[in-house]
Amino acid sequence: MLWPSLARGLFRRPLTEPSTPPPPTTVAALAERLEAAAQARLGRSLAIRHVDSGSCNGCELEVNALSGVVYDLERFGLRFVASPRHADVLLVTGPACHNMTEAVQRAFLCTPDPKWVVAVGDCALDGGVFRDSYAVAGGVERVLPVDLVIPGCPPSPTMLLEGLLSLLAVQEEGAAEDPPPPAAAGG
Amino acid sequence: MSGPATRLILAGAERAPSRRELTPAAWADLPGALRQEAELELLALWAGIGAVHAAFRPAGGGALLLASTAAEESYPALSPARPAAAWFERAIADLWGLRAEGGVDGRPWLDHGRWGFTAPLSGRAVAQASEPPQPEFLPAEGEGVHQIPVGPIHAGVIEPGHFRFHVQGETIVRLETRLGYAHKGTLGLMRGKSPRAAARLAARLSGDSTVAHAWAFARAAEAALGVAVPPRATLLRGLMAELERVANHLSDWGFICNDAAFAWPHARCGALREVVLRANEAAFGHRLLMDRVVPGGVSIDIASSGMAAIREALALVAAEMPALRRVTEDHASLQDRLAGTGALRPAWAALFAAGGFVGRASGRDFDARRDLPYAPYDALPFAVPLLQAGDVEARLTIRMEELAQSLALAAALLDRLEPGETLVSLPIRGGEGLGVVEGFRGEVLCWMALAEDGLIRGAFLRDPSWLQWPLLEVAVEDNIVADFPLCNKSFNCSYSGVDL
Ligand code: SF4
Numbered sequence: 220m221l222w223p224s225l226a227r228g229l230f231r232r233p234l235t236e237p238s239t240p241p242p243p244t245t246v247a248a249l250a251e252r253l254e255a256a257a258q259a260r261l262g263r264s265l266a267i268r269h270v271d272s273g274s275c276n277g278c279e280l281e282v283n284a285l286s287g288v289v290y291d292l293e294r295f296g297l298r299f300v301a302s303p304r305h306a307d308v309l310l311v312t313g314p315a316c317h318n319m320t321e322a323v324q325r326a327f328l329c330t331p332d333p334k335w336v337v338a339v340g341d342c343a344l345d346g347g348v349f350r351d352s353y354a355v356a357g358g359v360e361r362v363l364p365v366d367l368v369i370p371g372c373p374p375s376p377t378m379l380l381e382g383l384l385s386l387l388a389v390q391e392e393g394a395a396e397d398p399p400p401p402a403a404a405g406g
Numbered sequence: 407m408s409g410p411a412t413r414l415i416l417a418g419a420e421r422a423p424s425r426r427e428l429t430p431a432a433w434a435d436l437p438g439a440l441r442q443e444a445e446l447e448l449l450a451l452w453a454g455i456g457a458v459h460a461a462f463r464p465a466g467g468g469a470l471l472l473a474s475t476a477a478e479e480s481y482p483a484l485s486p487a488r489p490a491a492a493w494f495e496r497a498i499a500d501l502w503g504l505r506a507e508g509g510v511d512g513r514p515w516l517d518h519g520r521w522g523f524t525a526p527l528s529g530r531a532v533a534q535a536s537e538p539p540q541p542e543f544l545p546a547e548g549e550g551v552h553q554i555p556v557g558p559i560h561a562g563v564i565e566p567g568h569f570r571f572h573v574q575g576e577t578i579v580r581l582e583t584r585l586g587y588a589h590k591g592t593l594g595l596m597r598g599k600s601p602r603a604a605a606r607l608a609a610r611l612s613g614d615s616t617v618a619h620a621w622a623f624a625r626a627a628e629a630a631l632g633v634a635v636p637p638r639a640t641l642l643r644g645l646m647a648e649l650e651r652v653a654n655h656l657s658d659w660g661f662i663c664n665d666a667a668f669a670w671p672h673a674r675c676g677a678l679r680e681v682v683l684r685a686n687e688a689a690f691g692h693r694l695l696m697d698r699v700v701p702g703g704v705s706i707d708i709a710s711s712g713m714a715a716i717r718e719a720l721a722l723v724a725a726e727m728p729a730l731r732r733v734t735e736d737h738a739s740l741q742d743r744l745a746g747t748g749a750l751r752p753a754w755a756a757l758f759a760a761g762g763f764v765g766r767a768s769g770r771d772f773d774a775r776r777d778l779p780y781a782p783y784d785a786l787p788f789a790v791p792l793l794q795a796g797d798v799e800a801r802l803t804i805r806m807e808e809l810a811q812s813l814a815l816a817a818a819l820l821d822r823l824e825p826g827e828t829l830v831s832l833p834i835r836g837g838e839g840l841g842v843v844e845g846f847r848g849e850v851l852c853w854m855a856l857a858e859d860g861l862i863r864g865a866f867l868r869d870p871s872w873l874q875w876p877l878l879e880v881a882v883e884d885n886i887v888a889d890f891p892l893c894n895k896s897f898n899c900s901y902s903g904v905d906l
Contacts, residue, residue: 221670221733269563273588275902276565277613277694280657283563284683287676301561317520318587319566321538322558348606352591353526373613375693 264296265383268306268330272323272359273316278340278373282312290376297383303329308386311363312373314342314349315356327363335366335386339379344368409443411436412464415473422838423629425459425472433458433475433482437508440487447759449873450851451484451494452866453477453502455529459866460484460491461840461851463759467777470840472853483509490758490873497906500586501593503528513542516586516905527594546572546580554887558587565901569890576886581879588905596865601627601701601832601854604862608852609696611867612903617643617650618845619867619903620699622852625780625841626865627701630856631833637781638826639703641819644782646686646695646704647843648816649716652723653682654846655805655812658898662802663734665891666743671734678723685719688712703829713820724813731806744799748893750881752794758877761848761870763804764897768796774844782822788815796881798896834860847871847900869903 269282285292286299300306303326311323327336338359341347345358359365369382408416414435418426428436440446445465452459458481462471475481483506485491495506496515503525506512517524519538523531543553551574558566566587572580592611596604601623608623609616621643628635635643660675683693689712690698698704734740752769754760760770773790775783791807793800836858843850848870857863878897882890 221737224670224729224733270559271564271566271588273566273590273902273905275588275590275610275613275616276900277610277616277696279563279565280614280694283657284676284680286563287680288673289677289680299563303559313588314590316588316590317522318518318589319558320520322566322587326559348610349590349592349595352595353521353523354589354591354594372696373694375687 264298265308266300266306267297267308267310267383268300268303268326269310269312270303270323270326272311272313272319272343272362273355274313274340274342278312278342281373281376281379282310282339284376285379290380292380292383295380295384303327304331306330307334308383309334309336309363310339311336311343311359311365312339314346314352315359315362317354317356320356320362323359323362336363337382337386338365338368339382340374341370341372344370347372408464409439409446411439411443411446411462412471414439415462415471418473421474422472424469424840425474425838428473428475430475430477430481433473436473437482437484437487440484448484448488448490449759449849450853450866450868451491451498452853452868453498453504453527454855454864455502455527458498458504459853461853461868463772470778470842472840477504479503480505480507482507485510488757490876493872493876493904501525501527501906503530514539516589518586518589526591527597541568541584543570543582543584544580548574548579550574551579567901571887571890573887576888578882578885578887578890581882581890583875583879585875585901586905588902590902590906592867592906593865596862598861600861601631601856604865605700606697608867609699611906612869612871612900613694613696614654615650615845615847615850615869615900615903616694616696617646617699618843618847618850619852619869620697621647622841622843622845622850623854623865623867624699624701625843626839626852626854627832627841627856629839629841630837630854631835631839632837633702633830633832635703635781636827636830638707638824639828640781641823642704642708642828643699644786645708645716645816645819645823646690646698647845648812648819649682649686650695651812651846652720652809652816653679653686655809656682656723658805658895659730659734659802659809661895661898662744662798662892663740665895666740668737668740671730674726674730678726681719681722685712685715688715700829702832703827705829707828708823713823716816716820720813720817723809727806727810727813734802734806741799743889743892744802745797747798747889748878748881748885748896750796750877752796754877754880755796758873760873760877762846762874763801763808763848764870764874764877765848766791767793767800767804769794772849774842774849778842778849780843782819783815786815786818798892801896832860836860836863845870847898848874867906869900871899871901871904875899875904 418428450461500517554571557568568584609620656679660672664672755768851868
């Protein structure tokens with residue numbers, strides 16, 4: 220039965236452990252930064268569409284962990300969406316496999332502006348260990364304009380989170396210099 | 407009592423330990439002999455330059471049998487006798503340019519017409535500049551039958567692949583899977599590299615099974631070179647393999663429930679999995695344990711604080727498992743979705759020699775740790791669960807049972823750790839070897855041939871998914887489309903592992 224477990228959950232200390240040391244800036248500060256940046260840019264949130272360009276599935280495991288209860292991406296207003304048409308960010312994993320080029324580029328074309336491409340993992344950076352293969356063009360930038368790279372094989376969820384938040388910070392700086400894009404009017 | 411196919415193979419000339427070379431005429435008799443010996447299981451079929459190789463498992467147990475034959479342009483197909491051979495034959499045609507005469511399916515597989523040339527591993531690739539052809543799918547006919555194309559990009563955070571459904575109303579009439587999107591040319595990259603260098607590629611064939619593939623690859627290299635691995639390294643390999651199994655089974659458990667819209671176990675399993683991955687990081691410096699198992703031993707010894715971290719993680723998972731299992735099994739609304747869904751009949755599992763939870767949920771009683779015993783499992787007690795129902799529920803139950811076994815195994819392996827060496831150097835010489843390791847999905851197989859300079863002449867890594875994907879197509883027939891994600895997750899086949 221689920222009820223006893225839920226009831227126990229009300230009274231028992233949650234199963235928890237001290238988190239890994241936070242990045243230089245505290246999570247609270249990051250959340251604040253995110254809020255300011257995202258609001259200036261896109262209202263209150265960023266919608267992320269994951270695209271696998273031919274990964275080994277290691278990167279997917281860590282990207283998936285982001286939406287779990289431990290990392291809980293949504294508390295930062297970042298969430299995964301099911302279609303590139305709903306997305307602000309394409310999160311691309313894996314090397315640029317020739318067999319995926321057309322699909323990846325179509326997903327990019329389906330994503331409305333303004334949009335960003337985040338390349339996740341050493342493969343997406345420059346092809347990683349598959350760089351020299353006949354089946355691989357190299358990193359994701361060979362087929363898409365990349366705005367941010369989060370290296371690692373695979374990058375840990377903490378790294379992914381930091382990267383996504385830094386994207387917002389950079390966008391915020393950009394927004395301060397340029398006149399705000401039309402999207403800033405929303406929210 | 408060995409059957410006609412076994413006798414035919416054993417009559418071949420012995421080329422390497424347990425590999426027999428058949429004359430083209432003898433190979434041509436193989437499909438007929440295989441038909442008369444249904445219990446000889448085909449586990450893999452692959453090629454090298456000018457040769458085709460097959461791996462079989464004899465019914466009575468014992469070591470695997472390898473059979474080869476020379477092939478210049480083509481070879482007699484095995485798929486008329488073993489349907490599982492069809493995907494392998496298509497891959498051999500695409501990568502090595504060898505045609506399977508009389509094969510049941512001649513359509514391209516990994517080659518989508520986008521590499522700029524054909525047969526990349528044949529040594530005589532031909533440039534190709536034409537537009538990529540449209541894929542062809544097997545037809546389904548009947549009143550009101552229509553198609554649903556899905557992928558290669560899916561709605562969730564998963565690997566790329568295309569599913570072509572033929573449906574009638576809500577019911578799936580036929581599913582066909584088209585893979586190859588994640589083809590990275592892994593086998594080609596391995597050629598000419600030392601086993602140590604190529605181990606990084608084996609570790610990335612399928613990231614969720616990185617320990618299993620790296621271990622099978624290491625065993626193949628060690629068999630080829632006659633290297634004995636220090637006992638401490640073997641124990642650490644076993645420990646890592648069990649941690650990998652625990653993390654993956656937890657993940658699948660959560661995702662299966664989630665696909666039935668029951669989010670609570672998903673949340674709990676995700677949290678427990680994270681506990682295990684952090685213990686991995688503390689003990690071995692990598693959350694997924696990549697590049698830790700290398701030919702000759704392990705690349706890193708367990709950190710002094712790592713033992714405690716792992717024990718703590720194991721205890722946390724063990725403590726929560728019974729309650730989690732009760733919730734999963736007692737919830738009628740969840741059971742309603744899992745029981746009877748995506749049922750795979752034992753005859754199919756046997757025909758395709760499906761490994762892992764797919765096979766063991768459908769009555770195929772095989773676990774490489776027990777049936778092709780290797781250290782450290784040969785000295786450890788553990789049970790292999792077996793069910794007959796073959797539905798989503800059975801595949802989940804097998805995972806839950808195995809999880810409990812793995813928790814105990816990991817703890818036992820920790821207890822046995824004695825100080826000692828963890829890595830030996832490899833001699834530089836030629837050889838040939840086979841390695842089989844039970845990964846979380848089933849048995850992982852690696853074959854490797856080394857040239858005299860110690861570099862890889864050819865290699866093949868067979869993920870268990872090769873024999874499971876085709877069965878997913880069978881299991882979803884007559885189910886409703888809405889149950890497909892559930893069926894798919896209960897199989898959880900690797901895309902990258904098959905795409906190579
Ligand atoms: S970066 Fe590493 S984990 Fe990610 S897809 Fe590439 S090999 Fe796999």
